[in-house]
Amino acid sequence: MIEIENVRKSFGSLEVLKGIDLTVPRGEVLTVIGGSGSGKSTLLTCINGLEPINAGRILVDGTEVHAKTTNLNRLRQKIGIVFQQWNAFPHLTVKENVMLAPRKVLRQSKAEAEEMAVRQLTHVGLGDKLDVYPGRLSGGQQQRMAIARALAMTPDYMLFDEVTSALDPQLVGEVLDTLRLLASEGMTMICVTHEMKFAREVSDRVAFFHKGVMAEIAPPADLFDNPKDPELQRFLAATH
Ligand code: ADP
Ligand code: MG
Numbered sequence: 001m002i003e004i005e006n007v008r009k010s011f012g013s014l015e016v017l018k019g020i021d022l023t024v025p026r027g028e029v030l031t032v033i034g035g036s037g038s039g040k041s042t043l044l045t046c047i048n049g050l051e052p053i054n055a056g057r058i059l060v061d062g063t064e065v066h067a068k069t070t071n072l073n074r075l076r077q078k079i080g081i082v083f084q085q086w087n088a089f090p091h092l093t094v095k096e097n098v099m100l101a102p103r104k105v106l107r108q109s110k111a112e113a114e115e116m117a118v119r120q121l122t123h124v125g126l127g128d129k130l131d132v133y134p135g136r137l138s139g140g141q142q143q144r145m146a147i148a149r150a151l152a153m154t155p156d157y158m159l160f161d162e163v164t165s166a167l168d169p170q171l172v173g174e175v176l177d178t179l180r181l182l183a184s185e186g187m188t189m190i191c192v193t194h195e196m197k198f199a200r201e202v203s204d205r206v207a208f209f210h211k212g213v214m215a216e217i218a219p220p221a222d223l224f225d226n227p228k229d230p231e232l233q234r235f236l237a238a239t240h
Contacts, residue, residue: 080150
């Protein structure tokens with residue numbers, strides 16, 4: 001599980017996380033919504049130790065992410081992260097791109113890494129694109145490749161940061177379908193998203209961030225149909 005305890009994070013004099021408390025148990029699908037600049041991306045980068053924090057602590061399966069003694073590389077193998085865009089290596093095929101981290105970080109044999117890459121690419125619906133170059137893929141296919149690449153490390157947690165935001169509208173559905181598939185398989189996921197319909201369908205809980213504060217967290221039916229926080233009410237009115 002992921003335990004976030006009174007986490008504060010500043011960039012210079014700007015405090016962007018103002019005391020976040022949140023526990024994400026194994027198997028939960030949590031979506032995070034909120035306006036631009038509310039601290040959603042920062043939360044994800046703090047969870048996998050890409051960013052230091054100023055106060056509080058984050059535990060992943062009991063290991064404190066920001067403790068000096070923590071092996072961050074080992075911890076990050078447990079936590080896959082997918083961003084809006086990932087620049088694949090253009091001179092490597094889709095399969096070779098997915099094999100890279102298991103080869104380098106997990107020191108898998110070529111055969112092992114290849115088997116895993118084929119399995120994960122097939123899983124996200126790219127079994128027919130193994131040997132093409134990334135430049136040949138649509139935006140939606142590229143995002144699914146990025147998801148397969150994260151899955152090839154066999155993570156226990158997946159963090160998704162607006163993975164459909166850069167896509168043409170007609171390509172959003174195929175990526176959301178991949179996220180739905182992972183959710184149905186029991187993957188523990190934190191998804192930052194603007195897709196409210198998706199959030200409502202797939203989430204166990206939805207968290208609303210506003211100006212560095214988690215202003216509300218609730219199951220989707222409660223949060224969307226009976227929002228209590230005035231800022232959340234405003235946010236939902238503006239997005240519908
Ligand atoms: P969100 O993902 O909700 O849009 P972010 O977590 O990206 O918000 O950003 C929260 C605030 O922190 C914003 O005001 C943003 O400008 C600022 N910020 C984010 N990353 C950095 C950085 N590396 N350096 C300085 N300020 C940053
Ligand atoms: Mg963001």
